[in-house]
Amino acid sequence: MTNTRRAILERLADGPRSGEALADDLDVSRAAIWKQVEALREQDFVIESDDEGYALVDVPEYGGDAIQFGLDAPFTIEFHEETGSTNDLARERAADGAEDLVIVAEEQTGGRGRLDREWASPSGGIWLSILVRPDRPPATIPLFTLAAAVAITTAVRESGVDAGIKWPNDVLVSERQRANDGSSGEQSESDGVPVSPDPDGEEAKLAGVLTEMEGEADRVEWLVVGMGINANLDADRLPDGSTSLRTELGEDVNRRLFVQRVLETFDDLRNDPDRILERWRADALTLGREVRVETASGDTVVGTAVDVEHPGTLLVETEDGVERIHAGDCEHLRPT
Known part of the structure; x- marks a missing residue:
């Protein structure tokens, strides 16, 4: 969005001019x-325009200028109808010197997750990559992954889906909770308080994070x-073990507002490591669970996840x- 367009929209948001x-x-x-x-x-x-001037009547549901409009975070949005991978495009922009840039795509043809796993990215989802240049040593970078998971979970919960985080960055919804709710997508409530996903239930993946750096x-x-978020997608377009906001809610979410909330929360957290850990712990499904973790060195650790410490290290009691x-x-284990 050009500076002139942004300025026009800001003024029209206050009324006709x-x-x-x-x-x-x-x-x-x-x-x-x-x-x-x-x-x-x-x-x-x-x-619309008449003798009194221009009036902003409606904003598009999605797109670069739409996301930029009203965004309360210092990011520039670059939107593509289709691309291979938003992460790959962000890496190219990084080589050109860009920063605080968000690449958003309607569809990815080469989306990938951790460990180079394929990530299905059809139209209707939210596929984006944030390019930043943090003034921090590489050892602290896992905090940004945690911050991204918290940002997604915050937007998901505000949309009406009670999700949580599996260490370090998968956003999950309990299938047992959905079954107890009659698979309607509505949250169960007790005394007006949303019920958290049943930790013993089958869990379905809603979103994931892939962080890369140089x-x-x-x-x-x-x-x-x-970030890959299964937003307005039908169940038959999702891999096994996955879910979407449409599936959970029974209706579509406003992707423009959803992305804005994710970006604003991420921006709010990225320079506050202590608060990132505090928010992650509050949103975590992993803590207190029996887990099996295949470590990067090839070892297998089985025990109870008891905490996460700076910069995102998982503590497992064995x-x-x-x-x-x-x-x-990390794998959450069912009770024997």
């Missing part, structure tokens, strides 16, 4: 205002935080004491 007033405010010609208004209309912004021993050159796991693939 004449072309002359907009031109005076922005120190451009009336013809420039008309040109930018027409460009916004081509992006599906509904802007740097040296003492500094990070750039960091890309990729028969031989507490194991600290910095990276690995």
